[in-house]
Amino acid sequence: MIVRTLPNSPDKQQRIYDTANPPPYFSSDAMKWMVEHDIDHLVVDVPSVDRASDQGLLTAHRLFWGMPPTVTDALHATRAHATITEFAYIDDGIDDGPYLLNLQVAPFASDAAPSRPFLMRLLPQ
DSSP states (O other): OEEOOSSOOGGGGGOOOBTTBOOOOOOHHHHHHHHHTTOOEEEESSSOSSOTTSTTOOHHHHHHHTOOTTOOOGGGOTTTTOEEEOSOOOOTTSOSSOEEEEEEEOOOSSSOOOEEEEEEEOOOO
């Protein structure tokens, strides 16, 4: 699933988010819905799926990866295969609709790695 927020001007690529201009984030209900609907790869144009001031709880991340609130070891994630790509700019020239996603992820041994989402439009037959 790819989520593009509005307004979607190119200045979003250099936007500075702070307390005066807080970014949107995903509710727990939204993340639960994605898990229930087997969304394995989430690409968003916001800095984080979590609220900026969540005291490090990372509730949305944990829900998406199937991690209990107190667990810090990713080995306990029930959805370790799932990915979240944040801060992606989704140009207005990319029409809404179905795509194949080639998520090119750098082979870092870390809890975060740079990725390059590559979209291929599916055409109706």
